[in-house]
Amino acid sequence: MDMNWTEIxxxxxxxxxxxxxxxxxxxxxxxIYIEDYSNxxxxxxNIAKIDLIDESLLAMDRSVGKVHIYISPEENPNEAxxxxxxxxxxxxxxxxxxxxxxxxxxWLENWKKYFKPINVGNKLLIRPIWENDYDNSENxxxxxxxxxLAFGTGTHETTRLCLEALEEYVKDGAAMxxxxxxxxxxxxxxxxxxxxxxxxxxxxxxxxKASVENADRNNVKDKYxxxxxxxxxxxxxxxxxxxxxxxxxxxxxxxxxxxNFMNDDSxxxxxxxxxxxxxxxxxxxQDKFDIISQKEEKGWICLSAKKK
Numbered sequence: 001m002d003m004n005w006t007e008i009x010x011x012x013x014x015x016x017x018x019x020x021x022x023x024x025x026x027x028x029x030x031x032i033y034i035e036d037y038s039n040x041x042x043x044x045x046n047i048a049k050i051d052l053i054d055e056s057l058l059a060m061d062r063s064v065g066k067v068h069i070y071i072s073p074e075e076n077p078n079e080a081x082x083x084x085x086x087x088x089x090x091x092x093x094x095x096x097x098x099x100x101x102x103x104x105x106x107w108l109e110n111w112k113k114y115f116k117p118i119n120v121g122n123k124l125l126i127r128p129i130w131e132n133d134y135d136n137s138e139n140x141x142x143x144x145x146x147x148x149l150a151f152g153t154g155t156h157e158t159t160r161l162c163l164e165a166l167e168e169y170v171k172d173g174a175a176m177x178x179x180x181x182x183x184x185x186x187x188x189x190x191x192x193x194x195x196x197x198x199x200x201x202x203x204x205x206x207x208x209k210a211s212v213e214n215a216d217r218n219n220v221k222d223k224y225x226x227x228x229x230x231x232x233x234x235x236x237x238x239x240x241x242x243x244x245x246x247x248x249x250x251x252x253x254x255x256x257x258x259x260n261f262m263n264d265d266s267x268x269x270x271x272x273x274x275x276x277x278x279x280x281x282x283x284x285x286q287d288k289f290d291i292i293s294q295k296e297e298k299g300w301i302c303l304s305a306k307k308k
Contacts, residue, residue, distance in 0.1 A: 161302035184211025248277035
């Protein structure tokens, strides 16, 4: 393998391997590699001699599996690792993460070369703070972003779909809640689009800190509140627009109670749903929500909904 690529290896109990793989898939657009030897003997029960299997495979610990994620040179592995840690902790999955070829400082500098200002939707422009030479001839609202180690640069489909939905549904004076706020990019966007206040909540303390710094960079810190907590455990009040750019299982969990935080005409935007889990999410929310919009990009789905 080209030495410029980074390999992240996540080791987990075999019973968790499918969920861990689904979450890992969110970090890269080109797939992952899963090692799971739990059914090794079953798979070869029709082979006369078990010793046809490589001895080193038989010696493997078959109670655990490994998920391999390969990060290309223009991506920041620290961002992926921070995201994985946050999501696995939120899902109560015990895990170990190893990183081959990670030098955080080298990577941060290398990755900065590739993260350029990008237009999103019709009204927004995401500008990494180290880029001063960019074209905003369309007079878009500029989100000044330093992602740090928090997941959320706006380049991933799940985040972009959310930003486009915010453009459509944020009304002047709206109160916003962002569950799993990461870098704070969605809250900052909501405030720049006219929301009067935003609350961001994240289980990862680094993400909470990054989100406050990014709100400050965009001169909306006085309208932004960051909370370190799991989903809505520490949240109070009602909101006009709620974003949840998280994984399908967390959305299903969240959707049982999120209605308590919504007004009758509030909009609930759900993203981070991989297409293979869409039906599970739709089934879980069908009794409580009506879908008003469903957008898809490269196998990722964003749903916008209202309370029934």
